[in-house]
Amino acid sequence: MSYHSKKASRVLTLFAATALTLTSCSSTESGTGDTSAAPGADAGGEVGYSESFLTDAFQVQLVKQLTDQAKAGGVNLLPAVNADGDAAKQNADITTLLGRGVKGLIVVPVDSKAVVPAITRANSKNVPVVSVDLGAEAGKIYMVVRADNVYMGKAACEYMGKQINGAGTVLDLQGDLATSNGQDRSKGFTTCMAEQFPGVKVISKPMNWKPDECATQAQTVLSTEKIDGVFMGSESVCLAGVQQTLRTQGKLTKVGEPGHIVSVGIDGSKAALDAVREGTLDAVISQPLDLYAKYGIQYIKDAMAGKAYQPGPTDHNSTIVQAGESLQDLLPSPTVTKENVDDASLWGNG
Template sequence: MRLKTVTRRTLLAATVAAMVGTSALAPMAFSAEGDAKGKTVEYITFGLQFEYQVAMVEGMKKRAEEAGIVLNVIDGKGDPNNQVTQALDAVTKQPDAIVINPIDATLLVAGVKRANEAKIPVFIMENAPPEGEYLGFVDFDNEAGGALGADALAKAIGEKGVVLETRGSVGSAQAQARHKGFTERMAANYPNIEVRSLNTEWAADNANKMVLDAFTQDPNIVGVFSHNDEMVRGIVSALRQIGKLVPPGEAGHVTVIGLDGTPLALDRIREGTQHATVAQDPYAMGGGGILEQVIAYFEGRDYDKNMQTKPYLIDKANVDDARNWGNLKK
């Protein structure tokens, strides 16, 4: 493979996640005992413009309500600088815990360290900061997700041709792992596929513009792997604009595979404008993962401090399966 750089709940699998740099899960540096009821938690989201993130918040709110926790949700809006201010502001509120889903974990080190100084426990989702202490971490096997996307795309296009990769943000560990999984699997197993990576920064508008440009330069592109299903909106729009939204099985069809398993992605799979999506379960990560860690901490119980969910492929064969979190939103 030639590589060009141009960027219903599933079972949780407890694993030891690889920590980055000098970050570490704190050895219970803070004490807690008793009940979770009445405790306050500040949750700084990645951004509520993403359907996946909205579903994650819904699951966390439900679990928090069951436990009697007051959960204050702060919209990160996909802006890493905004998240830094939000993290520092959250510390001033003196909550019983802070949960963060970082956009750029490096920028959030100041907020995490400020919380450490204030003796406020921190829990992290998906993107581990390189410094500071946190008491729990939940993520998704992003590298495996990227590799699964590569296998599915390669199979669909007959293991040859030029494909695009629309990427998440450069400062995102999730995006870097998805990129690694996708490109390394392509390089190792599919030498007749050329990958052109686009730095589309998680955004559908960016994906639309950059995919249009890519097809202008090379109209023979046969497939696209997107780091999230949100960007597929822009990709499908671009294909429609240039007359490339051809039904599967017909000449000129472009295979599109996303990642997340959103309700809209499932609808696109049914209608044939998206071939497949790599599923990651927001309910397992949110209400079933990070909130369970927080609750166990409040109750003084032992808990798995590293948790990881695993990907699986959704296509026409299993798109209506009750296992798919996107079907719960119907």
């Protein structure tokens, strides 16, 4: 999952490029495209890759799988440039890649607002952009490859609400609310609780995709409130800190044991799947990281070849939707419990 800083204010003035619409041909089927070349499109050439940061297992694995998919697909993907959580650096990194003359860009944004100048700069140079896991507030992205984050939050709520019998108090450890993923996951969780489990009190605390903040929030709330459930907007960020806090307070028990605090997270890391097997994590909503990589590479190939897509269902069990000037391919995200934790298709089992 994408975990992003709030440094937009100091980067919005870096660029004054005007966004130009990428020329493309229309498709006759929803979720599919034709192969007619758009003016200026180039099916070959280098593809730049800007990564948000590399401090958790999810992002590291995403880099590996994108690189592997690029090699398998014959895409000349440059090594990932790590923005290290700095939105200003990411904009500068993308400017450097554009100056190098890349023919396409894959971007994992640090911040969906702060990345807009870089996206519009690419638009002005007619360089197609595919983003993974997070989109941009403006500018045209050929395809945003992501999961339905509202759905993931809702799925976590539905599982937890049933486990606690629709009563009690739960902690919502939110991602960075400056990002659409942070907003959407928390919205899906809290809206579902209000509508389906009105007897549950939700305490929401931002952890901003940072392990130390997640641990601090968990420690504070778990030591001052009687908590029946913990929802982690990203277990890749929060699991270790939350479980250490529970252990220190003598509250880390296995599913089914007296006093067990139900915990559910989003991502699907190896550590999370191991915790599900051990019984210390009830469930995890697994991001389709393998599909992020597969279709991230496929879409940048299609963009450079001038292929166009329209909103609608795809041939890979997802739906393409319009979001501003951009399209988003919303990929499915399974709920993982002990019953299906050994599924070989889960990225955490790779």
